[in-house]
Amino acid sequence: MANTQKRSSWLIGLLAWLVACILFFPIFWMFITSFKTEVAAVATPPQLFFTPTLENYIDVQARADYFNYAWNSVIISLGATVFALLLAIPAAYAMAFFPTKRTKSTLLWMLSTKMLPSVGVLVPIYILGRESGLLDTRIGLIVIYTLINLPIVVWMIYSFFKEVPKEILEADRMDGATTYQEVAYVLLPLALPGIASTALLSVILSWNEAFWSLNLTTFDAAPLTAFIASFSSPQGLFWAKLSAASTLAIAPILLFGWFSQKQLVRGLTFGAVK
Amino acid sequence: MSTVTLKDIHKTYTETEVIKGIDLDINDGEFVVFVGPSGCGKSTLLRMIAGLEDITSGDLLIDGERMNNVPPDERGLAMVFQTYALYPHMTVAENMAFSLRVAGVPKAQRYERAKEVGRILQLEPLLNRKPGALSGGQRQRVAIGRALVRNPKVFLLDEPLSNLDATLRGDMRLELANLHNSLGATMIYVTHDQIEAMTLASKIVVLQGGVIEQIGAPMELYHHPRNRFVAGFIGSPKMNFLPVMTTSVQDSGTALRLPGDAVVTVPVQPKTLMVGDRATLGIRPESLQIDGNNPTFMGEVLVVEHLGDVTYLYVKVAGGDTLILETEGDRPVVVGDRVPIYVDGNLCHLFDANDNAIPKAERHHLTLEKTNERQPIQQSEPQRLVNKDRHPAE
Amino acid sequence: MTSSVAAQSKRSAAKSQRKIPTLALVAPSVIVLVLWMVVPLAMAVWYSFQRYNLLVPDNRGFAGLRNFTFILTDPSLWISIGTTLILVVSVLAITISLGTLLAVLFNQDFPGRGVARVLAISPFFVMPTVSALIWKNMLMHPANGLFAQITQRLGLGAIDWFADFPLLSIIIIVSWEWLPFALLILLTAIQSLDTDQLEAARMDGAKSFSLFRFVVLPHLSRAIAVVAMIETIFFLTIFAEIFVTTGGGPGLATTNLAYYIYLKALLEFDVGGASAGGLIAVVLANLVAIFLIRSVAQNLDS
Numbered sequence: 001m002a003n004t005q006k007r008s009s010w011l012i013g014l015l016a017w018l019v020a021c022i023l024f025f026p027i028f029w030m031f032i033t034s035f036k037t038e039v040a041a042v043a044t045p046p047q048l049f050f051t052p053t054l055e056n057y058i059d060v061q062a063r064a065d066y067f068n069y070a071w072n073s074v075i076i077s078l079g080a081t082v083f084a085l086l087l088a089i090p091a092a093y094a095m096a097f098f099p100t101k102r103t104k105s106t107l108l109w110m111l112s113t114k115m116l117p118s119v120g121v122l123v124p125i126y127i128l129g130r131e132s133g134l135l136d137t138r139i140g141l142i143v144i145y146t147l148i149n150l151p152i153v154v155w156m157i158y159s160f161f162k163e164v165p166k167e168i169l170e171a172d173r174m175d176g177a178t179t180y181q182e183v184a185y186v187l188l189p190l191a192l193p194g195i196a197s198t199a200l201l202s203v204i205l206s207w208n209e210a211f212w213s214l215n216l217t218t219f220d221a222a223p224l225t226a227f228i229a230s231f232s233s234p235q236g237l238f239w240a241k242l243s244a245a246s247t248l249a250i251a252p253i254l255l256f257g258w259f260s261q262k263q264l265v266r267g268l269t270f271g272a273v274k
Numbered sequence: 275m276s277t278v279t280l281k282d283i284h285k286t287y288t289e290t291e292v293i294k295g296i297d298l299d300i301n302d303g304e305f306v307v308f309v310g311p312s313g314c315g316k317s318t319l320l321r322m323i324a325g326l327e328d329i330t331s332g333d334l335l336i337d338g339e340r341m342n343n344v345p346p347d348e349r350g351l352a353m354v355f356q357t358y359a360l361y362p363h364m365t366v367a368e369n370m371a372f373s374l375r376v377a378g379v380p381k382a383q384r385y386e387r388a389k390e391v392g393r394i395l396q397l398e399p400l401l402n403r404k405p406g407a408l409s410g411g412q413r414q415r416v417a418i419g420r421a422l423v424r425n426p427k428v429f430l431l432d433e434p435l436s437n438l439d440a441t442l443r444g445d446m447r448l449e450l451a452n453l454h455n456s457l458g459a460t461m462i463y464v465t466h467d468q469i470e471a472m473t474l475a476s477k478i479v480v481l482q483g484g485v486i487e488q489i490g491a492p493m494e495l496y497h498h499p500r501n502r503f504v505a506g507f508i509g510s511p512k513m514n515f516l517p518v519m520t521t522s523v524q525d526s527g528t529a530l531r532l533p534g535d536a537v538v539t540v541p542v543q544p545k546t547l548m549v550g551d552r553a554t555l556g557i558r559p560e561s562l563q564i565d566g567n568n569p570t571f572m573g574e575v576l577v578v579e580h581l582g583d584v585t586y587l588y589v590k591v592a593g594g595d596t597l598i599l600e601t602e603g604d605r606p607v608v609v610g611d612r613v614p615i616y617v618d619g620n621l622c623h624l625f626d627a628n629d630n631a632i633p634k635a636e637r638h639h640l641t642l643e644k645t646n647e648r649q650p651i652q653q654s655e656p657q658r659l660v661n662k663d664r665h666p667a668e
Numbered sequence: 669m670t671s672s673v674a675a676q677s678k679r680s681a682a683k684s685q686r687k688i689p690t691l692a693l694v695a696p697s698v699i700v701l702v703l704w705m706v707v708p709l710a711m712a713v714w715y716s717f718q719r720y721n722l723l724v725p726d727n728r729g730f731a732g733l734r735n736f737t738f739i740l741t742d743p744s745l746w747i748s749i750g751t752t753l754i755l756v757v758s759v760l761a762i763t764i765s766l767g768t769l770l771a772v773l774f775n776q777d778f779p780g781r782g783v784a785r786v787l788a789i790s791p792f793f794v795m796p797t798v799s800a801l802i803w804k805n806m807l808m809h810p811a812n813g814l815f816a817q818i819t820q821r822l823g824l825g826a827i828d829w830f831a832d833f834p835l836l837s838i839i840i841i842v843s844w845e846w847l848p849f850a851l852l853i854l855l856t857a858i859q860s861l862d863t864d865q866l867e868a869a870r871m872d873g874a875k876s877f878s879l880f881r882f883v884v885l886p887h888l889s890r891a892i893a894v895v896a897m898i899e900t901i902f903f904l905t906i907f908a909e910i911f912v913t914t915g916g917g918p919g920l921a922t923t924n925l926a927y928y929i930y931l932k933a934l935l936e937f938d939v940g941g942a943s944a945g946g947l948i949a950v951v952l953a954n955l956v957a958i959f960l961i962r963s964v965a966q967n968l969d970s
Contacts, residue, residue, distance in 0.1 A: 013778030019770060023848065024787040026802045027794060029814065033806065042812045087700060090693035098690045106698065113701050115957030116709075117905045119926040120950040123933045123942045124711035147704040150697060167359035170326050175373035175420070176347035179686050185376070189363045208795040210908030211926075215934060225908070229797040232804070232912045239805060239812075246798045257793035258786045265856045268849070269898065273857050273891050328684045346684075 027250075034243035041240040056244035066227070066245060073223035073249075075138050076213075077206040080145035081153075081199050087146070088153040089195070093183070095154075096161035097169070107158065110151040111270055118148070118211045129216055138221045141213060145206045152205070153198055156267045160194025161187070197263030200256055204264075207253050224249040275302050275337055276350075276427035276460040278323065283332035285318060285484075292318055294484040296332070300428075300462065300477075305454050307463045309471040310481035310507070316464045317432055319481070323462065324353050324430050337427065347373075352421035353430040357437065358413045360405040360420075367392070367401040370419045391419045411442045418453070429461045435470060447473060468508050472496070480504050497638035502629035505556050511586060513556045513623070514597045520551045527619065527635070530555060533593020536570045539619045541635040546626065553632070554625040559586065559600040561621035569614030573597065578607055589613060709950070715943035722937035735944040745945065747920050748928035755839060755924055756903040760896060762843045767850025767895070768888065772880065774851065775858045785855070792848040796908035803841045804830065804913045834914050834921040841909050846902075850895050857891035858884065900956050904949070925949050 021028075033041050035052035060066050095103045125144070126135070134140030164187060172186050188195075210225045217226050228249060231242050257264070265273055278300040285293035293315050300306050308316040321327040323334060325346030334341045341349050352373075360369050367388045368375075374384035392398045395415045405413055414434060421429055434450075435443045451474055454461055465471055471478050472492045480487040480495065480503075488500040492508075499505035505513050518530035518538075527539040528547055532555065540555070547553060573589030576596065580603065587599045587607060599615065607613065624632040719731035739745050774785055791799065807814050808829035816826035829837040861884065869883050905926040910916060916923035916931060923931070929949060933942035 009776070009778060012773065012776045013780075016773050016776070016778055017780070017784050019773070020784040020787040023844070024790055026799075026807060026844070027790055029806055030798075030802050046814055046817050087697045091697040094688065094690040094693035098685070098688060100690065106694065110697070110701060112957055113705055115901055115953055116705065117901075117926070117946075117949045117953040119905050119907070119929050120946040120953070121708035121712055122929060123715060123939050123946060124708035126933065127711070127939070128708070147700065150701060154697060165357065165359065167355045167357050168361060171353070171355060171359040171420075172361075172372070172376075173326070173686070174324065174346050174351070174353045175376060175424075177372075177376045179688055181376045182686075185372075186361060204793065208793070210796040211905065214797075214908060214911060215930070225795050225797045228795070228801060229908065229912050231801065242801070242805075246801065250794045250798050253793050253795070254790060257789070261786075261789065261852060262856070265853055269853055269891075269894050273853055273894055326684055 027254075030243045031247055033240055034247045036240050036243075038238070038240045041243070056241045057248070059241055060245045060248060069222055069224050069227035070248070072138055072221055073207055073225075076141045076145065076221075076223055077203045079138070079142040080149060080206045081202040083142065083146040084149050084153040084202055085157075085195070085199060087150060088157050088198075092154050092157035092161055093187075096158050107155065110154055114148065114151045122215065125212075126215065136217045136220050136222075140216060141221060141223070144212050144216075145209060148209075149202045149205055152267050152270070153202055155270050156198040156201065157191070157195060159266065160191050160198070163194070164190050194263075197260055198267060200260050201264055201267040204253050204256055277302050277335075277337055278428060278460065278462070279333075279335040279338075280319075280323075281333040281335070283319070283322065283334065284330045285315075285322060285327065286330045292484050293322070293330075296484075296486055298479060298486070298489065300460060303458050303460055305461045305463065305474055305476045306479060307465060307471040307475035307477070308479050308481060309465055309468055310487075312466060313483075314481040315484040316466075316481050320430055320432055320462060320464045323428075324351055325349055350427040351430055352424045352426035352428075353432065354414075354417045354421050354434045356433040358405075358417040360413055360416055362405050365402050365404055366397060366408070366416050366419075369405070369416055370423050372420070373424050387423055388419075391422045394422065395419050410438050411446060414438065414446060415449075418450075427460065429459055431461065431463045433465055434463075436465070436467070443470075450474060469510060472508065478508075480507060491641070493638065493640040497641050498631070498634065499623065500631050502554060502556070502625045502631070505623055505625070505631065509558055511559050511598045511600075513558050514562070514595075515625075516555045516557075516593070516595055516597075518553050518555045518624075520547045520549050520553060523547055523549060528624070528632075530624070532571065532617070533595060534571050534591060536592075536617070538570060538617050538622060540622045540624050541620060542624050542632045543635055546632045547624070552627055554629070556623035556625060557597075557617055557621060559598040561618060562597065562599040563616045563618065564599070564601055564605070564613050565616035566614045568616050570617040571615055572612050573599070573615050575607055575609055575611045575613060578609055587613070589615065591615065712943040712946050712950075715939050716947055718940050718943075720939040722939060731940055735940040739941055739944050739948070744920055744923070744928060745925075745948075748923045748925045751835065751920070751922065752904060752924040752926075754835065755842070755906060756900055758839045759842045759846060759903055760899055762839070763847045763850040763899060764892060764896060766847055767854050768885075768892065770847070770851045771854035771858050771888075772884065774855050789848040789852050791845050792852070794845070796845065797912050799845050800841055800909045800912035803837070803844070808837060830914050831918060834918060837913065838906070838909055838922050841913070842903070842906060845909075846899060850899070853895050854888060854891055857888055861887045897956065897959060901953065904953055904956070925952070 032048075032052075034056055035054070036047070036050055037053055037055070040047055040050050095107065129135040129140055132140075134143070168186065168190075169182065172182050177185065207223075208225065210229070213223050213225045214229055217223070222230075228242075228246055231238065278298075280296050280298040283293055283296040284291065296319060308319060310316050318327060322329050325341070325344065329342050336349055336351075361372065364372065367385060370391055371384040371388040374387060379387075389398070389401065392401050395418060397412070397415055397419060400408060400412060400416075405416065408416065414437075417434070431450075435446055438446060447470060450463075454474075463470075463474060475492055477489065478492055478495055479489050482503055488495060488504045490498075495504060495508045499508060502515070506515070516532055518532055520528060521531050521537060522529045523544050525544055527541040528544065529537055529539045530553065531537050538555065571592050573587075573591045575587050575589050577588040579586040579588075583603045585601050585603055585605055585607065587601060589597050589599055591597055597615070599613075601607070623634075626632055716735050717731060717733070718728060719734070720728050770788070774781070774788065778784075794802075805813065808816075808827075810816050810826045810828040810831075815829075820826055827833070865883055865887075866879060869879055874882065906924060907926045907930065910922050910924065910927050911930075914922045916927045925945070926949065929942050929945040932938045932945055936942075
């Protein structure tokens with residue numbers, strides 16, 4: 001009995017690793033291509049072993065406009081996250097600790113705004129952007145991303161606040177803490193990990209967003225998503241460099257995702273799965 | 275002075291009234307225990323005194339001042355929560371000093387006070403640990419310490435021992451009793467465990483369904499329960515109840531026929547029952563005796579529980595009722611034995627058709643006026659909580 | 669006391685709770701979202717009844733239902749809706765069925781489980797434009813792509829994926845991106861399954877397949893429903909992958925509703941038509957949204 005179990009566990013491991021490698025392979029392939037020379041990148045047969053070079057990364061770093069796009073991604077993601085948190089934390093606090101009859105429907109309604117297909121309002125937003133001069137600006141994208149992420153951010157922080165045991169808040173009330181003292185000394189320290197993972201999710205969603213970033217930006221405010229998209233038909237000699245640029249573009253988010261899987265599940269499913 | 279007075283307190287949650295008119299006087303230095311089954315309202319009552327729940331109507335007075343609309347932290351109270359509710363991200367010292375911190379007391383002073391309380395509760399080696407690294411009993415003491423730091427007029431304790439295991443509970447009960455003796459503070463304590471109530475309280479308040487069933491010292495409740503509910507609630511194992519019929523009423527006592535036709539005479543005041551009335555007889559397991567010389571009836575043993583010091587027998591008697599009987603630990607009884615049971619009328623309680631107790635002819639000697647106040651436990655050496663002999667250099 | 673009980677309770681109602689201005693705290697978020705909902709939608713409705721082309725901005729006027737009739741009789745719209753449905757259903761089927769199986773697989777104990785899991789969920793975190801490019805240029809490219817290289821060495825010739833199997837290519841790409849999502853969510857859900865339940869079933873004699881069918885699957889059904897709803901919401905508006913690879917083609921082969929509207933709006937500059945199309949998309953999405961909200965609402969109560 002033990003023997004067959006060991007063998008089947010071996011098989012399971014093998015199968016799982018096979019699947020993992022297959023799924024990861026395209027990323028891996030791009031990653032190693034970034035270390036090839038352009039010639040090696042398009043060589044036939046495709047090379048698995050080669051002498052690696054950093055020239056692509058150096059080239060990419062040297063490009064001033066690459067830095068511009070990367071910086072746009074950073075500013076936009078962080079900006080949208082900060083604004084979303086500023087709006088969401090007070091709202092989540094009020095709804096978690098002082099719920100009214102309308103709290104539940106408000107939360108559900110916020111959720112429903114996430115269901116609006118972006119494409120449905122493409123035209124009005126585009127025209128609004130044009131009229132207000134916010135087309136191709138970072139602040140324009142920040143506003144939009146704040147709005148589309150706000151429901152998730154509110155939900156996540158609400159659910160983290162609700163996990164703070166009620167008795168702890170009653171205890172600090174008995175201890176004489178004012179509302180401000182309670183929030184500063186008790187609530188926020190306890191909810192900080194939750195707020196951090198919420199912020200992380202917001203950054204990930206903003207960084208990867210590829211509808212508004214493609215349609216509302218051209219040069220100035222284009223983040224990395226748009227920058228990469230502009231290379232949809234590169235000549236062969238650009239592949240290695242493109243791989244390097246792409247690797248740099250996805251690396252931070254990949255790492256974030258790796259380290260915060262558990263926390264992200266909650267936000268990605270609006271708390272329906274924990 | 276720390277007195278608490280409740281006048282006609284009511285509490286309604288939307289449609290349901292959960293506290294239905296409570297009047298209570300708590301005197302300075304008393305250890306009052308609210309006890310009752312789940313849902314009786316004892317915790318709600320405590321939280322209303324604390325200020326964590328609103329009082330729908332009635333007056334709450336602390337030291338003569340009306341406190342209904344005073345916020346919790348201004349009432350001069352401190353509370354120990356059932357789940358301790360310690361701040362998980364703060365050290366023990368910070369937990370205990372928190373109330374001083376929010377009051378603006380400078381750091382040095384508040385840590386001095388925290389250390390002092392830590393000494394009293396033997397928490398000194400733990401002052402820099404976080405609650406997550408403490409055992410249940412230690413956390414409990416930190417919760418008490420947090421309350422102690424505030425030097426409150428009244429301590430409120432909400433089932434503080436219910437999350438501890440049995441042995442620890444016994445130890446903590448002793449610590450709480452000692453704490454009360456040394457501080458002399460007024461304590462209001464909520465529990466569902468009547469043993470805690472009996473051992474700790476100077477005054478017990480038995481609650482059921484939002485109403486007070488009886489208030490009194492432990493011995494008062496044990497020997498003179500006012501109704502069947504209190505009689506069945508206080509005392510473990512539970513009191514036995516048998517339906518009886520009154521056969522004669524005299525000054526020396528009222529005679530009742532038990533199921534199975536045995537007759538028992540109970541010395542109660544004669545005015546209340548009449549011949550032919552149905553009633554309920556109550557007798558505690560520890561009051562039933564196995565006596566071959568003078569049996570009231572025979573019983574067949576269904577279950578035997580040997581506890582070592584005592585043995586509990588579940589016996590079936592004539593009429594079909596099952597009684598619990600306490601007997602010596604070394605009595606050799608097995609399932610199936612027939613045992614002769616003697617019911618001593620002097621130890622019985624009688625309840626009328628409305629379940630109200632019929633007053634006994636004489637009061638039990640432990641419930642006479644003089645001994646109403648709880649006497650401190652006499653020990654060979656008095657327990658020292660604040661060790662005045664401690665070397666200052668430590 | 670009886671006279672002013674109501675007033676009493678209102679006055680003292682504030683006392684056991686802290687006082688905070690709940691409305692002021694929640695209002696900013698709500699107001700901002702209301703604006704986000706109302707303003708663009710209202711504008712879209714307005715435009716959908718207008719004759720308005722950004723290329724000839726002067727020629728504007730009320731168009732009645734003409735935009736709608738024009739669009740609804742435009743076969744491209746129906747093709748795009750059909751393509752959307754094919755896309756959504758295919759990717760849903762693939763991600764959920766494979767996701768469930770993989771979740772069961774990754775729930776087992778095997779060496780390096782943590783690392784394997786991290787590798788398997790990676791595609792979800794790659795931005796869609798990069799994903800699309802990897803597939804288009806490195807894997808599926810008929811001349812230089814890896815697939816072509818492999819099949820050629822095997823003597824099978826090369827497949828021009830985006831020319832011959834455009835929609836399938838898109839389906840493959842999106843499935844690759846979202847299978848990890850389904851895997852992650854379902855794996856988390858499986859791990860919340862009480863081992864007690866499994867052990868009880870095993871004691872009752874259930875073997876692997878029965879265990880899966882009668883214990884695991886029912887437990888997962890709610891998570892599967894959530895995954896399905898969320899994925900549907902996103903799949904209805906797949907855009908970047910199409911934008912970067914096929915541009916909707918060849919012909920209309922990979923034009924879904926989102927891309928159709930995009931073409932109308934930003935390539936033809938037909939504001940009226942695109943708005944009408946957008947409203948249709950909104951209606952479609954709302955139907956799905958109602959179900960998702962109901963299931964999340966149930967979760968709120970728990």
